[in-house]
Amino acid sequence: MQIELTWTWLEGHPSLDFANTVIRRGWTEYELINSVADLDSWLDAAALPAPRPPTVTGDDLQAFLPLRDAALRLLRAGAGHGDWQATDVQTLNETLLSHPEVTLLGATMGSVESRPVGAPTPFTLLLAKLAAEVRDVLAGPRPDLAFCDAPSCGQLFFQRRPNQAWCGPPCGNRARVARHHTTSSN
Template identity: 75%
Template structure:
């Protein structure tokens, strides 16, 4: 029986949840968002930085993947897995510039809210905010972004300890079992 691929929410960070829509089974990577239905399912389950669009189209799926792939490469590069490509930076920046936002005063004293300039459609705003979440990870002060290299994972995560090598206990167990099989076999 084939393993069913499911959404993995490791961090609660939209940027990492966005990038982690590519996973591994064994050492093979799988695309989790390959149809409009997959995208709608992910949008329905994800903690999003903007309201979920009422429905999504094939064009939305293409736009999602056009942003996700460079975001994934940039985040992996920041975690020491690959190179930072200027074309990926340009794609992220173009998405941000295509839907600029300004901070305005909120309803409560001392609060601010982000408002899009103009009237972008819901999916364009969502992509811009996902790009902003990726930008914030890449430009922020955190240095604990890591890549889980356990067999069957390949997820990005934030380390909770300086020597943390895997995203969670299950991946640590899989990696130790795999290491044991290669050294004792």
């Protein structure tokens, strides 16, 4: 099945935009980042916590996918939809440890600025910042982190109200239609 890359689902939060590059159609999950061109397209559309690298390579793609997979599983676990895996924590932490930052006092009172230790490539720095965004969501209490279990969704989102079950109205409609279809066929 070919999935059109429109990126219309982007949440606007770097950790969720990162994890949600796997999408569900029906109950099957599909990878949206299958090539350097796909990664390049996503970088143009996503909310990024660091400057967009000017170019991406096949090596960047190979570094992106394992970190994204770990982030996806951890965020789903944080939303109560999956298990917390030590190997995923290790993947995230290794990325953070391999590209540390220091926070320095800024030029004006009350401001700070972060600087990477060493000279990481722009893409390496972006991965470290994405890992930090995932860490920050999972480290603090985020009762609004949720998993949309509507048919053909499976995206992570932040609830805008306490009882919000789906990421948006279209998913709520699909879930209600599916539930009605199931109950009326019994």
